[in-house]
Amino acid sequence: MNASATSALERRPSLRYRRRYLTNLLGWTFYGVFFAVLAFALLDIIAVVLKHGIPAISLELFTKPTNGVSGGLLNAIIGTFLLTFGSLLLAAPVGILGGIYVAEYTASPFARAARYLSDVLVGVPSIVFGLFGYLAMVTWLGWHFSLLAGCITLALMIIPYILRTTELAFRGVVSELREAAYALGASHAKVTLKVILRACRGRVLTGVLLAMAISMGETAPLIYTVNWSNYVWGGHLTHEPVGYLTYVVWSFINEPFDSAHALAYAAALLVTVFVLVITTSTRLLLSRLDTHKPH
Amino acid sequence: MDPLLPVATPPSNPDGGDFFGKSRSHSGGMRRSTDVFGILVATSAGIVPLVILALLAFLLYNAWPALHFNGWGFLTGNSWNLGNQYGDLVKVRGVEVLPGARFSILFLIFGTLASSVIALVLAIPIGVGAAVFLADAVPPRLRNSASLLVELLAAVPSVVFGLWGYVVLIPFTARHVYPLLGHVLAFIPFFGPPTYNGYGLLTSGIVLALMVVPLITANMREAIAATPAALREAGLSTGATRFEVVRKIVLPRLRLPLIGVSTLALGRALGETMAVLMVSGNAINGLPHNVYSPISTMAAFMVSQLDSALQDPSGMAVSSITEIGLILLVLSMAVNGIARLLVSRTQPR
Numbered sequence: 001m002n003a004s005a006t007s008a009l010e011r012r013p014s015l016r017y018r019r020r021y022l023t024n025l026l027g028w029t030f031y032g033v034f035f036a037v038l039a040f041a042l043l044d045i046i047a048v049v050l051k052h053g054i055p056a057i058s059l060e061l062f063t064k065p066t067n068g069v070s071g072g073l074l075n076a077i078i079g080t081f082l083l084t085f086g087s088l089l090l091a092a093p094v095g096i097l098g099g100i101y102v103a104e105y106t107a108s109p110f111a112r113a114a115r116y117l118s119d120v121l122v123g124v125p126s127i128v129f130g131l132f133g134y135l136a137m138v139t140w141l142g143w144h145f146s147l148l149a150g151c152i153t154l155a156l157m158i159i160p161y162i163l164r165t166t167e168l169a170f171r172g173v174v175s176e177l178r179e180a181a182y183a184l185g186a187s188h189a190k191v192t193l194k195v196i197l198r199a200c201r202g203r204v205l206t207g208v209l210l211a212m213a214i215s216m217g218e219t220a221p222l223i224y225t226v227n228w229s230n231y232v233w234g235g236h237l238t239h240e241p242v243g244y245l246t247y248v249v250w251s252f253i254n255e256p257f258d259s260a261h262a263l264a265y266a267a268a269l270l271v272t273v274f275v276l277v278i279t280t281s282t283r284l285l286l287s288r289l290d291t292h293k294p295h
Numbered sequence: 296m297d298p299l300l301p302v303a304t305p306p307s308n309p310d311g312g313d314f315f316g317k318s319r320s321h322s323g324g325m326r327r328s329t330d331v332f333g334i335l336v337a338t339s340a341g342i343v344p345l346v347i348l349a350l351l352a353f354l355l356y357n358a359w360p361a362l363h364f365n366g367w368g369f370l371t372g373n374s375w376n377l378g379n380q381y382g383d384l385v386k387v388r389g390v391e392v393l394p395g396a397r398f399s400i401l402f403l404i405f406g407t408l409a410s411s412v413i414a415l416v417l418a419i420p421i422g423v424g425a426a427v428f429l430a431d432a433v434p435p436r437l438r439n440s441a442s443l444l445v446e447l448l449a450a451v452p453s454v455v456f457g458l459w460g461y462v463v464l465i466p467f468t469a470r471h472v473y474p475l476l477g478h479v480l481a482f483i484p485f486f487g488p489p490t491y492n493g494y495g496l497l498t499s500g501i502v503l504a505l506m507v508v509p510l511i512t513a514n515m516r517e518a519i520a521a522t523p524a525a526l527r528e529a530g531l532s533t534g535a536t537r538f539e540v541v542r543k544i545v546l547p548r549l550r551l552p553l554i555g556v557s558t559l560a561l562g563r564a565l566g567e568t569m570a571v572l573m574v575s576g577n578a579i580n581g582l583p584h585n586v587y588s589p590i591s592t593m594a595a596f597m598v599s600q601l602d603s604a605l606q607d608p609s610g611m612a613v614s615s616i617t618e619i620g621l622i623l624l625v626l627s628m629a630v631n632g633i634a635r636l637l638v639s640r641t642q643p644r
Contacts, residue, residue, distance in 0.1 A: 024538040028432060034424035038512070039444040041505050045451055045459045052462075097339035104336070114340040116635060117347055123559070123631030124624060125566020127594045128350065131620040135353045156346050163343065189332035217452025220568040223598055249454045250569060253461060264458070272455050279450040283443055 046272070053269025056262035066230050066243065069252060069260035073267060075232045075243035080271070082147055082233060083226065083244055084216045087154035092208050095159045099166025099204075100192055115167065118160035129157045130221030138225055143238035145227035150242065153225045154218060158211040165207025169200040202289045206282045213278040217271060219246035245271045347628075354621040361614035364390045365398050369618065372399030373580050375596075377603065377612050384609050391609050398615040402582050404622075406496070406590035409583070410571065411564035413500025414507055419557055421504070422511030427541055429512070430519040442516060449509035457573030460502045465574060468501075469493030473587055485585040494576030497586040502570050507560035514556040518549050555637030562630040566623060568594040593623050 013021075064072030098114065105111040133153030137143045173196050181191040197204065227241040228251070234240055248267035252260040361369075364387065378393030385394050425445055433441045473490035480486035522545050530540035576589025577599050583590050591599070597616055604612035 020536065020539070024536050027538045027542065028428075031424040031428040032432065034421040035428040035441070035445070037421065038425050038448060038505070038508060039441070042444055042448050042451070044463065045455065048459055048463055049455065094339045094342055097336045098342060099340075101336035101340040110337070111340065114343050116632075117343050119635040120628050120631045121343055121347060123562045123566075123634070124350070124627050125568065125594050127566065127568045127597050128354075128620050128624045128627070131597065131617060132350050132353055135357050135617065136349070140353075159346070160343055163340070187332075188330065192332070192336075213450055217450075217454070219452070219454045220594070220598055224601065246452060246454045246569075249458055250573065253458055253573075268455050268458050271452055275450055275452055276447060279447060280443065283439075283446075287439060 046276070049265070049268050049272045052261075052265035053272075056266035057269070061263075061266055065232050066248070066263065068230070069255050069257050069263070071230075071263075073245065073248065073263060073270070075230060076245045076248050076267060077270070078233055079147075079226070079229075079242040079244040080216060080246070082242065083150050083154060083222065084212060086147065086151035087158065087215045088208065088212050090151060090155035091159045091162055091211065094155075095162025095211070096166045096197075096204060096208075098159070098163040100170060100197075102163060103167040103170035104192065115164070118163050121160040122164070125220075126157055126218055127220040127224070129153050130224030132156075133221060133225035145225065145241040146236070146238040147226065147233065147240065147242050148237040150222050150226035150244075153221050154215040157218070157221065158215055161211050161214065162207050165210070166204050169203030169207065170196060172203060173199045202285060206286055209278050209282050213275045213282075216278075217246065217275050219250055222247065350624060354617055354624055358614055358618040358621045360390050361398065361611060361618040364388055364392060364611060365615060365618065369399050369615075370404065371401055372397070373402045373582065374399050375580055375600070375615075377607050380606065390611070392611045393607060393609055396607075396609070396611055398611070398618075400593070400596075400619060402578065402580060403591055403593045403596050403619065405582055406499075406575070406578070407565055407592040407594070409496055410499040410503055410575070410590060410592060411561055413497065413586070414503035414564045415557060415561055417500065417504035418508040418511055418560060419553070422508045422560075423515050423546070423553065425508070426512045426515035426519060427546070430516050431537060431541060442513070445512045446509045448505060449513075451506075453506070453567060453569040454573070456502055456506055456570040460498060460570060460574035464501065465493035465498060468498060473497070477587065487585065489585075490587040491576075491589065493587075494574060494589050495578075495587050496575075496583050496590045499571050499575045499590060499592070500586075502574050503564045503567055506567060506570060507563050510560050510563065511553075511556055515549065515553065518552050519545055522548065551637065555634055558630060558634035558637060562627050562634060565592075565630065566594050566627050567592075568598055571595045572598055593619050597623075 058072075061072045061074075062077065063074060065075035066073060098118075102111045102115045102118070130153060133149050133156075137149035137152060138145055143149050177195060177199055178191060181195040186195070222244055226244065228247050229241040229243045231243075233242050245267040249264050249271065252264035252267075255261070366388075374397045376395060376397045378396030380393065382394040384391040387396075429438060429442050429445070469490070469492050473493065474488075476486065477488040477490040481488065519541075526544055526548075527540050530544045531537070535543065571592050572595040575591055575595055577591045577595065578589035579591060579596075597619055600612075600616060604616050607613065
């Protein structure tokens with residue numbers, strides 16, 4: 001190697017080069033730290049819920065209703081189950097059919113308006129839905145705090161969500177499938193329900209499952225429409241308040257009793273595990289749908 | 296051939312196109328009225344505008360007495376006072392209220408906006424940074440699982456965030472972080488001591504930031520991944536490092552989508568209820584002295600005041616709560632309406 005090349009290699013890197021190097025290093029470090037902070041927050045939330053929640057799990061939890069600030073969670077577990085599936089039962093058909101309309105009639109101004117308004121409605125705070133449920137159903141219709149008022153309120157909240165996910169699912173179906181079905185002489189309803197819906201049912205289902213996770217984790221609208229009850233649901237759709245898990249988390253953690261804290265953590269554990277399992281399995285389902293496209 | 300069949304001309308573009316719309320709107324001879332399925336799906340979609348109308352109508356109707364009684368002062372004063380519960384109803388400005396009743400919510404408007412702004416100030420840089428990290432620094436094999444860690448934050452129920460804030464974040468920040476922050480940042484207005492007990496504006500902002508950040512990260516990560524490879528390669532070919540390509544080529548192109556998704560995040564933060572209720576300290580009738588002071592927000596206040604409002608025999612307290620709800624509804628619809636326009640305009644073509 002000749003002398004001049006050696007000196008060029010041994011020359012100290014220029015100030016500018018070092019500044020660039022340092023900026024790059026700092027930049028990536030910051031980005032990595034930002035990611036780590038978020039990941040840590042999630043893991044810490046899960047850890048706290050598990051750490052305090054698991055010791056609070058007992059057989060009594062699933063067999064006895066709450067009694068003041070102690071007892072079990074039977075009433076709340078049943079209530080959350082009823083509210084979640086009740087709202088889903090009301091919202092899923094409407095949301096899916098509405099999504100079909102918005103996906104299939106793209107040129108109609110009404111469909112475009114419905115899609116835009118769904119997006120706006122998704123952003124309306126849940127407490128506003130709760131207030132509406134209170135004004136419209138609890139007082140105006142005179143249903144009092146009740147299961148039905150809660151289910152309808154939750155359903156109104158998640159309909160626009162299911163509508164939009166269904167629409168996106170339908171748009172993902174290749175048009176050849178549609179053309180082939182029409183070419184065979186199938187009616188509009190048949191093409192949509194038997195061919196396209198079948199082709200994208202996995203994606204429609206993920207939307208419904210995510211909506212289910214949303215309604216399972218809600219609290220604020222239920223305080224306004226369902227309130228709370230220490231008793232297991234007695235079978236009345238109206239005129240009977242119902243217990244639910246998220247209420248226990250919010251209200252029992254502020255009580256100065258260990259039994260209340262244990263119930264709050266147990267309720268948080270149940271809700272969090274359910275919601276995270278639903279969301280994670282939805283993600284897995286989606287990534288599997290992405291790898292093997294059905295058509 | 297069955298005359299009721301839609302005219303099946305093939306769609307012009309693969310994403311659904313305007314096939315049905317066109318065939319419907321331009322084929323006057325088709326007997327649309329018998330298309331039961333079409334009516335069924337259109338009615339279902341019609342629920343959405345109907346719900347918006349119903350929300351506005353019910354809230355406006357029930358807030359009417361309060362709008363009348365409180366006037367514009369509702370937005371400018373700091374007094375939420377149900378009046379004397381044991382007094383007889385008196386007539387003020389044509390409506391019956393408890394003696395001494397006065398409702399105004401400047402402190403709630405301030406608390407809502409301030410906590411949301413703090414949330415965005417924290418969530419935007421962290422969300423974008425994490426998105427870049429996930430899109431460009433994490434090996435593709437781990438990318439999905441790593442993204443899941445951030446995106447699952449969005450699935451955690453609000454009340455569980457509140458619980459975590461209550462048992463982890465508040466004790467930790469009140470003991471270790473805020474005293475230090477108050478000491479070091481004392482020269483910045485509103486950041487000096489006293490740092491109070493952890494319930495307050497900054498804590499609410501931090502919790503809100505964690506709740507809205509997945510929205511920003513998920514959207515930005517997709518947008519970064521959708522950047523044309525040619526642009527990156529052009530950048531790299533000029534000798535720029537991967538970091539410089541991200542900072543100077545990829546991110547500047549995503550300014551508009553970032554504004555759109557940040558506006559969406561703002562909308563979410565404005566209406567967040569349970570978590571804020573559990574960590575804000577639920578201050579009433581006063582503006583915060585500094586970032587550590589207790590606050591309340593419109594949404595949280597609606598829950599914390601429901602029970603006492605139901606005790607007001609004149610109904611004015613519930614009507615005033617409805618007025619808060621109406622403001623929140625209009626505000627969130629405006630913010631989301633703008634955000635959706637921004638997002639749809641900037642969606643990758």
